[in-house]
Amino acid sequence: MSDKFILGGVVFNSRLLTGTGKFAAKSLIPGMIEASQCEIITMALRRVDKTSRDENVLSYIPKEITLLPNTSGARNAEEAVKIARIARAAGCGNFIKIEIITDMKYLMPDNEETIKATKILADEGFKVLPYMMPDLIAAKKLEAAGAAAVMPLGSPIGSNKGIQTRDIIKLIIENSDIPIIVDAGIGRPSHAAEAMEMGADAVLVNSAIACSSDPVKMAGAFKKAVEAGREAYLAELAEVHDTAYASSPFTGFLEA
């Protein structure tokens, strides 16, 4: 079975990305990583506290896991670019998730600034993963700007409402040559499975795991859901029909 997930030229086995935010204790993170079998984890650079070992989230992430620092807190391209450069200089690797949010009420990403930051950082050799409001034209612009993948939101961050932007995400999947990672709004394993069945290359899940009463168990549930959704996609799902479908075709006699 050679269904590998290739992101920014790196080969991964897991199609579930996770995050470090909102856990009841940072010490839950290693168990969550183990149960989810994730290989990529995102963290907000602005929250990293390097002055204290206990408080430094990096000390809870095994070395073999790929760090995906994000630019949470940035409000424009310039701020995001600065955070990305600091992340790289701090030894967090070449991957960067761009999050540019100027709306604290719904936490919607600003596509225009995100495209600008993507261009600058991709030109500097970063593997750029922009978090975006689903929009086909913006996705194509991100791809042209050099993004390693695009990360359209399923529904507002923390809403747990699932893939509300389904139809647009489908268009983006069908029309992109880079991986599509559905990010935000995935509240249940079934939502993650749905995104994967649609043909998303991966999903990023943080709150739904971190805020659950048993994050380790929930991480395992998401692992299975992502794998199930991916396999269903590869096996080509049967079409859904609105009306009954005669198994003996009405016009079969013409073929005789």
Added chain:
Amino acid sequence: MSFLSTIKKYDDFSFEDYASGITEEMVLSSLKKEELTSKDFLNLLSPAASKHLEAMAKKANKLTVQHFGRTIGLYAPLYISNYCTNHCTYCGFSVKNKITRKQLTLEEIDTEAGQMAKTGLKHILLLTGEAKGLTEISYLADAVRVLKKYFSSIALEVFPMDEDEYILLRDAGVDSLTIYQEVYDRDIYSQVHLSGGKADYHYRLDTPERGARAGLRAVNVGTLFGLGELISEAFFSGLHARYLMDKFLETEISLSLPRINPAEGGFKAKYTLGDREFVQFILAYRLFLPKAGINLSTREKEEFRDNLLKLGITKFSAGSKTTVGGYNDDGDSTEQFDTSDKRGVDEVAAMIRNQGYQVVYKDWEAMW
């Protein structure tokens, strides 16, 4: 547009009459909704909802975990001056009170900050009285530059200022603003703010907007419970927060619920917010504004704070000293108010962890 026009809409509205007409069904219906209107909020603040505290608490806990996770942020206040030209009847720093006045030099601020930083705190709230001639904007900017060496986030709780002054302080390193209206009732406001700059109700009311326009990333509002009628004050605080959220999408809006503690000057509060109502108000705030931060200070008692942790609070102050220079000496200056929870930062952090919550020391750092 100002929030004042929203307040004025309720000039002829009788909170008492409305409260007496709230039925059980109305409360239950408000409690069930995903998005609450201002009337729903008022229903949940009313005595009729006090029977449903447990159901409100369950929902508040769920919403808070959904939006913030099981995390509590920590911060502490740092008083650098208690000079004040305002005559406010309820405040220990009032110009009429014969107290020891002090304004820290930059060297003293450095020493205070160093002492506070040893506790591991990264977020602080910088406070002064209002004496613009002495506590100048340039002094505050210098103070902020000293504090930036020790802390990743600096919030300001000083006197209201103009937008360009906030911009100046933002550029020095301030990222957040706390400004309490103290009392939304306009008549009571003028009865308790007898003289000084603070007597200008409208200028104070629009302060959060000037801060947001100046690009401060977070603004915290609230009423000082005890000065005005309780339910209407809680109502206007929540409405003010929502008004700001709607108007300034880019600004994080949060609420605090300070209630009057004994302060210098022997002020007797006209209204008393009991513990049960206090809890009900926190829950109503959370249900009305699921994404708003809610802060809880050391004005409240230890055990009470511990019990409130899961009910919607997102930030605790800890190890607070409300005297000028209080982190290095135990005070030849007077407290602005009396703190109740005297535990140190480590003790409060341990309590939070024991309840299964993560202690967040650092949630913000401007990296540009």
